[in-house]
Amino acid sequence: MSERAALMTPLRLTCFTAVSAVGRGLAATLDALEQQRSGLAPCSFETVDVDTHVGEVPGVDATVLPEALRGFNCRNNRLAQLTLTQDGFIDAVAASAKQWGPRRIGVFLGTSTSGMLETEFAYRGRDPKTGALPREFNYAATHNSFSVADFVLQALHLEGPAAVMCTACSSSAKVFASAQRMISAGMIDAAVVGGVDTLCLTTLYGFQSLQLTSRLPCRPFDAARDGISIGEAAAFVLLERAPPRPDAEAIMLLGTGESSDAYHMSSPHPEGRGARASIQQALTAANLAPGDIDYINLHGTATVSNDSAEDLAITSVFGTATPCSSTKGATGHALGAAGALEAVICALAIQQGFMPGGLRDTEVDPKLHLHYLRENRRGGIDRVLSNSFGFGGANCSLIFGRPV
Amino acid sequence: MIPLTAYIDGIGLLGPGFADWPSAAAILSGHARYVAATTVLPPPLSLPPPERRRTGAVVKLALAVGFEATTRAGIERSSLATVFSSSGGDGFNCHEICQVLASSDRQLSPTRFHNSVHNVAAGYWSIAAGATAAASVLCAYDASFGAGLVEALTQVAVERTPLLLLAYDTQYPEPLNAKRPIADAFGVALVLTPDARDATLAKLTAMFTDGTAERMSEPHLEAMRASIPAARSLPLLRQLARRERGRVVLDYLRHTRLALEVEPCS
Numbered sequence: 001m002s003e004r005a006a007l008m009t010p011l012r013l014t015c016f017t018a019v020s021a022v023g024r025g026l027a028a029t030l031d032a033l034e035q036q037r038s039g040l041a042p043c044s045f046e047t048v049d050v051d052t053h054v055g056e057v058p059g060v061d062a063t064v065l066p067e068a069l070r071g072f073n074c075r076n077n078r079l080a081q082l083t084l085t086q087d088g089f090i091d092a093v094a095a096s097a098k099q100w101g102p103r104r105i106g107v108f109l110g111t112s113t114s115g116m117l118e119t120e121f122a123y124r125g126r127d128p129k130t131g132a133l134p135r136e137f138n139y140a141a142t143h144n145s146f147s148v149a150d151f152v153l154q155a156l157h158l159e160g161p162a163a164v165m166c167t168a169c170s171s172s173a174k175v176f177a178s179a180q181r182m183i184s185a186g187m188i189d190a191a192v193v194g195g196v197d198t199l200c201l202t203t204l205y206g207f208q209s210l211q212l213t214s215r216l217p218c219r220p221f222d223a224a225r226d227g228i229s230i231g232e233a234a235a236f237v238l239l240e241r242a243p244p245r246p247d248a249e250a251i252m253l254l255g256t257g258e259s260s261d262a263y264h265m266s267s268p269h270p271e272g273r274g275a276r277a278s279i280q281q282a283l284t285a286a287n288l289a290p291g292d293i294d295y296i297n298l299h300g301t302a303t304v305s306n307d308s309a310e311d312l313a314i315t316s317v318f319g320t321a322t323p324c325s326s327t328k329g330a331t332g333h334a335l336g337a338a339g340a341l342e343a344v345i346c347a348l349a350i351q352q353g354f355m356p357g358g359l360r361d362t363e364v365d366p367k368l369h370l371h372y373l374r375e376n377r378r379g380g381i382d383r384v385l386s387n388s389f390g391f392g393g394a395n396c397s398l399i400f401g402r403p404v
Numbered sequence: 405m406i407p408l409t410a411y412i413d414g415i416g417l418l419g420p421g422f423a424d425w426p427s428a429a430a431i432l433s434g435h436a437r438y439v440a441a442t443t444v445l446p447p448p449l450s451l452p453p454p455e456r457r458r459t460g461a462v463v464k465l466a467l468a469v470g471f472e473a474t475t476r477a478g479i480e481r482s483s484l485a486t487v488f489s490s491s492g493g494d495g496f497n498c499h500e501i502c503q504v505l506a507s508s509d510r511q512l513s514p515t516r517f518h519n520s521v522h523n524v525a526a527g528y529w530s531i532a533a534g535a536t537a538a539a540s541v542l543c544a545y546d547a548s549f550g551a552g553l554v555e556a557l558t559q560v561a562v563e564r565t566p567l568l569l570l571a572y573d574t575q576y577p578e579p580l581n582a583k584r585p586i587a588d589a590f591g592v593a594l595v596l597t598p599d600a601r602d603a604t605l606a607k608l609t610a611m612f613t614d615g616t617a618e619r620m621s622e623p624h625l626e627a628m629r630a631s632i633p634a635a636r637s638l639p640l641l642r643q644l645a646r647r648e649r650g651r652v653v654l655d656y657l658r659h660t661r662l663a664l665e666v667e668p669c670s
Contacts, residue, residue, distance in 0.1 A: 049510075103612075103660075114522065119498075121581075123506035132579050139583040144492065145522055145543035158660040163542045163551040166522030174540060178555060181562040186406035187554075187612075201505045206517030251440070258538035260486075262530040265516045274536065391518070392527030394539050
């Protein structure tokens with residue numbers, strides 16, 4: 001097998017934003033993380049009768065899509081629209097399109113369920129005689145996974161290559177690697193990457209059927225952890241080819257790593273084999289040693305097996321000193337949007353010089369050995385690793401940091 | 405843009421009237437007549453029996469074309485990175501889930517749920533092939549073949565790694581079929597390498613273009629190309645079957661098509 005051509009050329013995160021259960025936009029997200037405030041609450045979503053907590057974003061349904069794009073109307077695209085309007089993201093993309101041209105900017109987004117909720121509604125409204133779905137149900141613009149990328153392409157007036165990544169919970173981390181390769185190959189100069197995933201019945205009843213949802217707010221790395229809390233979120237990042245001497249304050253994508261467990265559809269490899277491989281690849285791509293990483297944002301879903309596999313993977317590479325935490329206790333597990341949401345949290349952490357602690361009342365599992373932060377920690381952090389591991393064994397690790 | 409280049413070392417194909425790549429190549433190159441027939445999906449014998457029983461059409465289709473392409477290329481499956489691309493997941497499974505969720509008892513079966521993820525074929529492929537390298541799973545609606553090919557060629561060019569591209573689509577049952585009619589199951593797999601090997605069939609060079617996507621002259625084949633996203637690959641497969649140097653334009657996104665230069669190597 002031939003060697004990877006070269007180390008990764010760092011890319012600049014020119015603009016980024018996120019909306020999740022902890023808040024709309026960067027300021028609200030930062031405030032919640034600084035206060036260690038959780039957005040999880042008992043599930044009262046739609047008509048769902050699953051005994052669990054969820055991270056629901058308030059106000060999604062009040063969001064109105066631009067007139068010309070009304071056909072895309074579904075909860076997932078409404079959350080995408082709500083998020084695009086935060087933190088000057090639309091203006092930053094417009095400036096980038098002016099610089100590079102709309103054909104030189106790609107759109108690569110992750111989702112797991114797209115507008116599936118619309119299809120769930122449509123099945124309640126089938127014609128009693130023919131069984132047909134309601135006339136107004138629009139498969140391509142809502143249900144299909146590509147819907148959110150098509151919506152974002154048109155909302156931002158972009159004409160570059162586009163695709164939606166669907167590797168479950170690593171979807172919107174892997175899009176950073178796709179975009180980085182396309183920029184590196186000279187096909188584009190910039191990309192809008194991110195993820196959008198919203199609550200729907202399929203995931204709430206589905207994760208319950210696998211006995212993976214907790215009744216309580218999820219407790220990553222806690223001795224009593226017993227499952228996930230599903231959240232919804234959208235996060236977008238404008239990644240650009242960096243100038244030769246980026247601003248010292250710039251935040252960069254330094255490395256990406258991807259691997260497959262080749263083990264089981266819905267459980268991780270018990271020793272975290274695939275996770276370790278993706279972490280090591282990301283370090284190699286960034287030309288960094290484990291000791292160069294100041295903070296790790298864990299996948300940390302709070303299932304018994306996920307957290308213990310990740311603990312083994314982390315400690316085998318980093319030992320037990322590197323501070324780590326999972327922010328899913330605050331946001332819930334945003335599934336296909338988790339990778340991008342946590343990438344934005346990592347970028348905020350570097351920008352603001354702070355490591356977000358997990359939940360204050362975490363009783364860290366004595367069987368887990370990584371250095372789990374319960375409290376926020378202040379201080380300069382230059383390089384962070386973010387892990388995302390998906391159902392089906394699709395792993396991705398990303399490294400962000402200040403310019404090297 | 406800088407053109408992307410890769411070498412095609414093996415092809416797998418399954419679709420309506422197409423049983424494998426050699427017989428399909430004879431049809432596409434005009435040496436045999438196309439006979440319309442429903443796609444026949446072989447059982448996924450590469451999976452252990454408990455997993456085999458749980459798989460639906462999407463997994464059977466992807467595994468069949470993936471194994472055919474890698475066997476023809478004579479390449480170690482476990483070492484290949486993979487790109488999967490499909491317009492939808494398992495349509496039958498999706499329909500069953502929606503029916504249950506619209507009923508008075510919403511309890512889903514765990515197998516139904518785990519087969520509902522878009523990356524189900526990638527998960528099973530990695531288990532069957534022992535493939536631990538990166539696996540990307542894409543969707544771009546009707547542009548899914550083009551999006552998969554662009555991602556695959558980029559990975560080969562940048563990572564300098566051999567890779568298996570699998571593009572496939574299966575049909576939905578009613579009532580979803582009325583909203584998204586896909587005529588039948590169609591899957592294609594290509595083994596792509598950064599450097600020519602003994603097994604190499606052709607060199608492939610790709611660029612974006614504003615040109616018009618080519619059509620198939622035979623009406624059955626054109627209907628297949630137009631109605632199944634993975635079959636948007638047919639003009640490329642026809643060029644490969646003819647073993648002639650040439651340029652084809654494939655359908656891709658609303659605003660861009662893909663221009664491919666094909667140069668036979670053996």
